[in-house]
Amino acid sequence: MSHDWREENGVIYFSVTSDGTTGEGWMKWFDENFYPLSDEARTLLRSPFFVATSGVTTEIAVLKVGFIPVVERTTLAIRIRASQRDLRVPNAEVVCLIRRMFTNDQIREMGLYWIVALHNPLHCGNEPFFLVARWHSTQPWLVAYCVKPTDVWDQDGGVAFAVSSTSTPAQVA
Numbered sequence: 644m645s646h647d648w649r650e651e652n653g654v655i656y657f658s659v660t661s662d663g664t665t666g667e668g669w670m671k672w673f674d675e676n677f678y679p680l681s682d683e684a685r686t687l688l689r690s691p692f693f694v695a696t697s698g699v700t701t702e703i704a705v706l707k708v709g710f711i712p713v714v715e716r717t718t719l720a721i722r723i724r725a726s727q728r729d730l731r732v733p734n735a736e737v738v739c740l741i742r743r744m745f746t747n748d749q750i751r752e753m754g755l756y757w758i759v760a761l762h763n764p765l766h767c768g769n770e771p772f773f774l775v776a777r778w779h780s781t782q783p784w785l786v787a788y789c790v791k792p793t794d795v796w797d798q799d800g801g802v803a804f805a806v807s808s809t810s811t812p813a814q815v816a
Contacts, residue, residue, distance in 0.1 A: 647744065648753065653710040655753050655801060656702065659740035663697030666690065669739045673785055678742065683772055683787035687765040693735055701737055704730055705758055705801035719792035721802050722761055730804035735762040737803060738774035742785050747778035757800040759788065775800075 648657035664672065666688030673680050680688075687693060706725065708716055715724065722732075738760045750758065757777035764771030765787075772787040777800075796802065 646749075646752070648749075650753070653707050655705040655707070655755075656806070657744070658700055658702045659737055659744060660700040661696040661698065661734075661736055661740065663695055664736070664739070665695045666693040668695075669736075669785075672743070678783050678785060681784070681786040683767050683789070684774060684785050686767045687735070687772055687774060687787050688739075690765050692763075692765050695736055696734060699734075701733060702806040703733065703737060703741070703760075703803050704728075704806045705753070705755075705803045707754065707801050708796045709754075709798040713795075713798075716795045716798075717793050718761065718790050718796070721796065725761070725802075725804045729807045731807055733760045733762050733803060733805040735760065735765060735774055737762070737805070738776050739785065741803065742776035742783060745776070747781065747783050750776070750778055753801065755799065755801045756797075758803055759796075759800065760803040764790075 648655050670685060670688050741758055757775050759773050759775045761773060764773060770789045772789050775786050775788050777784050777786060
């Protein structure tokens, strides 16, 4: 079967290209395509810190959380792991691009239930939130999780980072 992604050593790779869609534009797209959005996701998409870009291609590396030792599954530890592998913090819009790019079945084929990008946290009230592309039953969702640096991620998802132009798959794995 042909994929828009590849997997090497438990890391999933693919590219997304931004098209200038603003947060309001994403809400309209998700609504028109019957993708449920959590209230928090709507708040984040309306945030002045949600920045749209246009024509920016980002290679993504998704680290499967299940391959990370339990004691290293905190947000902070995963960010450190990514930094040591020369992976960068992606723009929050990549989660919207991921959700639009992949069907629920394709995310399941990756062995994942959800994909979060550990972008710079956006705030809903005083709490830090991250956008998450996930599936539930037959529904493709875009949600937001309130996650602190010491919170532990479940093993059934993946954490997306931007691949640095100097990274190699051997460094990332």
